Amino acid sequence: MLSRLKTLSSRQFTFILAVYYVCVFNIPFFAVVKHGIDKQTDVNMLFVATIPLFLVFALSFVFSLFSVKYLAKPFFIVLTLISANVFFAEFQYGAVIDYGMIENLVQTNRAEASTYLNWVSVLSFCITGVIPALLIYKVNIHYQPFAKELLRKALFMLAMLAGILVIAAFYYENYLAFGRNNNLIKRSIIPTYFIGSAAKFININYVQTPLEYRQLGLDAEIVAKKTKPNLVVMVVGETARAQNYSYYGYAKPTNSHTKEQQLLVFKDTHSCGTATAVSLPCMFSRMDRKNYNERRAKAQDSVIDVLDHAGVQLRWLDNDSGCKGVCNNIQHILVDNSKLTKWCNGDSCFDEVLLQELDKQLSSIKTKDTLIVLHLIGSHGPTYYQRYPEQHRVFKPDCQRSDIQNCTQQELFNTYDNTILYTDYILSRVVKRLKQINQFDTAMVYMSDHGESLGESGLYLHGAPYAIAPKQQTHIPFLVWLPEDFAKQNKLSLSCLQQQANSGGFSHDNLFDSLLGLMNVTSTVYKPQGDIFARCKQQ
Structure with a gap:
């Protein structure tokens, strides 16, 4: 024919x-x-x-x-x-x-x-x-x-x-x-x-000629004089939307693992973008979402680099698709997901593999101010069912396939909720490890890179243009574990932070200054008005 x-x-x-x-x-x-x-x-x-x-x-x-x-x-x-x-x-x-x-x-x-x-x-x-x-x-x-x-x-x-x-x-x-x-x-x-x-x-x-690289915060220094240095674990979530978190009013118990750990839950937090390639470099950038420019971001230091200039010990452990340039100047480890191990199937790894890497780092780091970043694969779709082990398959029936549009709404939400619950388990394990450390004042920050659509208005996954993106893709979870000892040693008021967390109005724009503030780093590039911790600093 x-x-x-x-x-x-x-x-x-x-x-x-x-x-x-x-x-x-x-x-x-x-x-x-x-x-x-x-x-x-x-x-x-x-x-x-x-x-x-x-x-x-x-x-x-x-x-x-x-x-x-x-x-x-x-x-x-x-x-x-x-x-x-x-x-x-x-x-x-x-x-x-x-x-x-x-x-x-x-x-x-x-x-x-x-x-x-x-x-x-x-x-x-x-x-x-x-x-x-x-x-x-x-x-x-x-x-x-x-x-x-x-x-x-x-x-x-x-x-x-x-x-x-x-x-x-x-x-x-x-x-x-x-x-x-x-x-x-x-x-x-x-x-x-x-x-x-x-x-x-x-x-x-x-085609365009790359911009000349610009270093930021070369004057950065740690100003606090403390008995013990700070150790903060920054957990970067993947594709987690606040709508499916118990902490934000969701009916299902998706935060049952951390509910006893008294996390600070920052309400009404929004992402810089709707895809990792934009959100990840943007959230660590000096630029705010409204003036973010990818080309400029690649040609200047991030908050990770400024912390490095201040002498903070840094590690980046990654179980996702890389740090998008954010960790290029520091020691970083990208999990090899091609291996067949307890946590890896040859294509991807469960996030528990990062706990193993975290244990290695905790046993070898020097006793000085330290920030360790864990970049999760979290709730990355469409194969949500591959993001949690069988023993964490709590909500059933779930969607055991990649063509998620052919699953029922109940199945799709169940499998996505399992990823949120499993991430919550990972966070609880991080906190448990930090509680056992005596030579540091320890804390944990968790923030997702962007959210996800699960069939609302016919949309699935993420990556919608920000101007028209639904709230499911931009409204993200932002959680902080800040024990009393850390707060006391760093002169922070927990009651003030709790009130502030409930007031809402946060975004990725706050991360740059908040990480500097949490690590007691001062610099000309630091803006106290963007630091959520500076507002509750006691003199």
């Missing part, structure tokens, strides 16, 4: 391809359009009817630029295969492939990427990508002599442009108003938006 495909002119090929992209790959786009229409009380159905025509004309115009002999087939085969994957991500998970998502994908390791592979994704890729790509390869595209081909292509593009202008002439104000009221529309168009985002990523990371 494929060998007998009829011959198409380049214009016919371009138009048919544009129709396919509109009718198949842009199904998520039309879902966004429908959502916008449903919000309106007065709908002009003629305007609505022009939307698919407008998109066909626009894609036909753009595709014509690449419908060139020797280029068309390889270009559109690759584009169709990539678009098939983007379509699946948007259709099944409600993901938006913008700059931040592309950055996250580039930094994803093999084991993490494999969690998104399942029979549904493979079948979708074959049907929407491989089969059309094979048809593109087999079709016979007839090109006229250069001058005739150029003239006919120009006429075709003018016709498409004329169609766009006619629609705009009648419905320009409708398109303008509808676009302003529905910011997600342009982000959902395949392939134009993800291509633009990819071009931006390539330009920033591979």
Whole structure:
């Protein structure tokens, strides 16, 4: 059948391809359009009817630029295969492939990427990508002599442009108003938006000249004179949302392991981003979320470096996809998840593997002010069921598969809640270890990098553009274990901290100054107003 495909002119090929992209790959786009229409009380159905025509004309115009002999087939085969994957991500998970998502994908390791592979994704890729790509390869595209081909292509593009202008002439104000009221529309168009985002990523990371590196806080020093040095364990959570924490009003007992340890629970805390690639470097950066710039962040010290300048002993232990550059200048260990051990299956490891690494560090560190960071894999999806051992499979039935959209809501929430409960177990074990240490004043800080969507409003996973991200992806847990001895030695009022924690209004923006304050480090880059502990410091 494929060998007998009829011959198409380049214009016919371009138009048919544009129709396919509109009718198949842009199904998520039309879902966004429908959502916008449903919000309106007065709908002009003629305007609505022009939307698919407008998109066909626009894609036909753009595709014509690449419908060139020797280029068309390889270009559109690759584009169709990539678009098939983007379509699946948007259709099944409600993901938006913008700059931040592309950055996250580039930094994803093999084991993490494999969690998104399942029979549904493979079948979708074959049907929407491989089969059309094979048809593109087999079709016979007839090109006229250069001058005739150029003239006919120009006429075709003018016709498409004329169609766009006619629609705009009648419905320009409708398109303008509808676009302003529905910011997600342009982000959902395949392939134009993800291509633009990819071009931006390539330009920033591979074309632009790197900025000159800037060191911060070279004047940093530890100012407190204490009998014992501080030892703080900073636990960085992964994909944990506050909504599923008992501490934040959730009905299920997801914090049963730490409930007796009197943690400070900081209410209403928000992340810097909705994906690790953004949130992790941002939360340790001097820049706040509103002025955060990835390029500048890579070219200057983080709070980890400032603590290093002050002489604080530092360790970074990682069971996730790396520290995204934050720990490059200090001693760090990335767990080798390719090994088959008690805690690792060859693709990923349970977070208890970090407790083993923590024990090694605690037995070998010098008795001086110390910060140890534990970067958990936590609740990373979609394979939530791989984040906790069988003995921690408390909430059942759970979702034992990666195509989470095909699980029931109860199963999905149960498996995610198991990850939260298991993280709570890890925190309790950290606190237990710190309580046994006598040569340090010990404390623990836990903060997640971002949250997660579990099917609310049709969204799954994370990585939504921050401006339109739901609270499930930005509202995060922020917990602190601060024993009385630590508070007394560091002149902190626990009652004041408890009142402040209940008042809310915190974010990743507080972390830079709060870590410096907790470690009694002063510097010109330190801002007391951002330090949650400075507000409760006793003279």
